[in-house]
Amino acid sequence: MHVHVDAHNGIPIYEQIARQVKYSVASGALQVGEHVPSVREMAGRLAVNPNTVARAYRDLQADGVLLPIRGTGLSITPQAVELCLEERLDLIRGRLRSALAEGRQAGMDADELRTLVEEELSQLAAAEVNP
Amino acid sequence: MHVHVDAHNGIPIYEQIARQVKYSVASGALQVGEHVPSVREMAGRLAVNPNTVARAYRDLQADGVLLPIRGTGLSITPQAVELCLEERLDLIRGRLRSALAEGRQAGMDADELRTLVEEELSQLAAAEVNP
Amino acid sequence: MHVHVDAHNGIPIYEQIARQVKYSVASGALQVGEHVPSVREMAGRLAVNPNTVARAYRDLQADGVLLPIRGTGLSITPQAVELCLEERLDLIRGRLRSALAEGRQAGMDADELRTLVEEELSQLAAAEVNP
Amino acid sequence: MHVHVDAHNGIPIYEQIARQVKYSVASGALQVGEHVPSVREMAGRLAVNPNTVARAYRDLQADGVLLPIRGTGLSITPQAVELCLEERLDLIRGRLRSALAEGRQAGMDADELRTLVEEELSQLAAAEVNP
DNA sequence: GTGGTCTAGACCACG
DNA sequence: GTGGTCTAGACCACC
Numbered sequence: 208m209h210v211h212v213d214a215h216n217g218i219p220i221y222e223q224i225a226r227q228v229k230y231s232v233a234s235g236a237l238q239v240g241e242h243v244p245s246v247r248e249m250a251g252r253l254a255v256n257p258n259t260v261a262r263a264y265r266d267l268q269a270d271g272v273l274l275p276i277r278g279t280g281l282s283i284t285p286q287a288v289e290l291c292l293e294e295r296l297d298l299i300r301g302r303l304r305s306a307l308a309e310g311r312q313a314g315m316d317a318d319e320l321r322t323l324v325e326e327e328l329s330q331l332a333a334a335e336v337n338p
Numbered sequence: 339m340h341v342h343v344d345a346h347n348g349i350p351i352y353e354q355i356a357r358q359v360k361y362s363v364a365s366g367a368l369q370v371g372e373h374v375p376s377v378r379e380m381a382g383r384l385a386v387n388p389n390t391v392a393r394a395y396r397d398l399q400a401d402g403v404l405l406p407i408r409g410t411g412l413s414i415t416p417q418a419v420e421l422c423l424e425e426r427l428d429l430i431r432g433r434l435r436s437a438l439a440e441g442r443q444a445g446m447d448a449d450e451l452r453t454l455v456e457e458e459l460s461q462l463a464a465a466e467v468n469p
Numbered sequence: 470m471h472v473h474v475d476a477h478n479g480i481p482i483y484e485q486i487a488r489q490v491k492y493s494v495a496s497g498a499l500q501v502g503e504h505v506p507s508v509r510e511m512a513g514r515l516a517v518n519p520n521t522v523a524r525a526y527r528d529l530q531a532d533g534v535l536l537p538i539r540g541t542g543l544s545i546t547p548q549a550v551e552l553c554l555e556e557r558l559d560l561i562r563g564r565l566r567s568a569l570a571e572g573r574q575a576g577m578d579a580d581e582l583r584t585l586v587e588e589e590l591s592q593l594a595a596a597e598v599n600p
Numbered sequence: 601m602h603v604h605v606d607a608h609n610g611i612p613i614y615e616q617i618a619r620q621v622k623y624s625v626a627s628g629a630l631q632v633g634e635h636v637p638s639v640r641e642m643a644g645r646l647a648v649n650p651n652t653v654a655r656a657y658r659d660l661q662a663d664g665v666l667l668p669i670r671g672t673g674l675s676i677t678p679q680a681v682e683l684c685l686e687e688r689l690d691l692i693r694g695r696l697r698s699a700l701a702e703g704r705q706a707g708m709d710a711d712e713l714r715t716l717v718e719e720e721l722s723q724l725a726a727a728e729v730n731p
Numbered sequence: 732g733t734g735g736t737c738t739a740g741a742c743c744a745c746g
Numbered sequence: 747g748t749g750g751t752c753t754a755g756a757c758c759a760c761c
Contacts, residue, residue: 540761568695
């Protein structure tokens with residue numbers, strides 16, 4: 208699994224780690240039952256304090272994504288995939304909703320918003336073929 | 339002008355205030371040359387620490403939206419309307435973009451995203467006629 | 470509110486703190502909307518590291534018992550009372566259930582278990598009048 | 601003798617093993633003088649680290665339940681039955697006591713607690729006929 | 732003043 | 747080896 212953190216983007220490091228673990232689960236890069244990299248290893252990889260990784264993993268346990276196996280490590284729970292996919296969709300929906308609501312409140316009608324969406328979709332498509 | 343802050347939503351209060359001043363300018367509720375309520379009055383109205391209002395106003399000055407008039411108060415600058423409209427559009431675009439990009443990354447294609455957009459638009463429309 | 474921790478009883482300190490906050494809420498010693506003692510004050514009172522108190526308070530936020538008010542402190546949420554009472558009843562039920570199940574499995578019948586319960590109730594009553 | 605461990609329930613595995621040995625003794629499944637399965641066999645059966653089984657057996661020796669017989673294995677001591685029965689009753693009593701004390705402290709009177717006990721007893725009875 | 736994040740390093744229980 | 751707890755102390759954003 209690939210992880211990357213940026214200490215200067217304002218988002219807490221432990222949150223970046225937790226989010227990326229969830230992404231890896233949602234995308235299948237981490238399979239149910241598999242072990243997540245150990246706290247110490249992940250900390251070394253990211254050049255981050257082990258406590259920071261531990262906090263991310265602790266939050267993931269609270270979310271039901273990770274399960275501790277005593278003395279062995281942390282494994283992906285069976286429900287993890289569902290949880291992570293659901294959370295990701297909620298995130299997308301939430302951002303869309305707030306953007307569109309903002310537009311309505313600013314006086315745009317549905318067609319103007321659709322136009323905005325199409326503009327962004329084209330830009331995305333362009334960026335993907337020519338990154 | 340109508341202002342409202344919520345201490346529980348995670349967004350800094352000074353930012354909520356600044357944003358709402360900008361909204362009022364963008365929507366015409368605050369006209370060029372008009373004065374914004376004094377720090378003390380605004381703080382009283384919102385039941386908020388005056389320092390917090392002062393910080394919001396300071397940021398608005400830095401953004402070129404407010405201009406201090408000695409002994410009188412803070413007035414809306416001539417370029418404020420343009421700035422606020424532009425910023426608002428940028429905000430909407432930004433949220434749309436990040437939502438759509440997230441969806442793409444999660445494997446959705448353009449049509450699936452359009453469907454999501456339509457769902458949210460209908461919900462918005464419904465919420466507006468029956469809030 | 471009265472709090473006491475014992476660093477040597479095996480239960481993590483942050484958990485002892487969180488539990489006692491919940492008890493105080495359940496018993497009415499802490500009222501909805503009231504602020505919990507600040508991290509630093511509580512840490513001083515208990516002669517414990519502030520991080521430890523912070524962790525307890527963080528867990529209480531995750532449980533929906535505390536709500537952060539930026540720059541001001543942590544307040545008891547409206548749902549806190551219900552949550553804490555419910556949790557306490559669940560705790561009692563759970564212990565009773567496991568004790569009784571254990572007894573059944575060890576071959577005791579319902580009447581033998583009732584006798585045990587009555588013995589413990591008398592001892593409790595005696596201890597309460599003459600602690 | 602039947603043994604089963606669960607790595608996910610928070611109770612140390614060596615403790616689960618020790619407890620189940622004691623249960624087997626208390627219930628007569630293991631007789632005085634009989635040998636307990638070897639560390640290696642037990643470890644294989646449970647798919648567990650041999651060190652873990654060794655630790656369980658070590659604790660059982662410290663408790664006077666097992667006695668090492670040079671070159672042969674570990675046998676159930678004569679006083680084991682008594683010890684295990686006693687311990688089991690203590691466990692039941694302790695849980696009952698703490699549950700009832702908790703209830704008293706939460707303001708319940710003896711009759712309310714008796715009602716709780718009856719509820720749990722009925723549930724247990726129901727679960728036993730239709731597990 | 733408040734809480735939140737991060738680091739560094741010690742100690743422990745478990746396997 | 748694993749994760750969990752706790753301490754100490756620094757720095758930051760917010761009010």
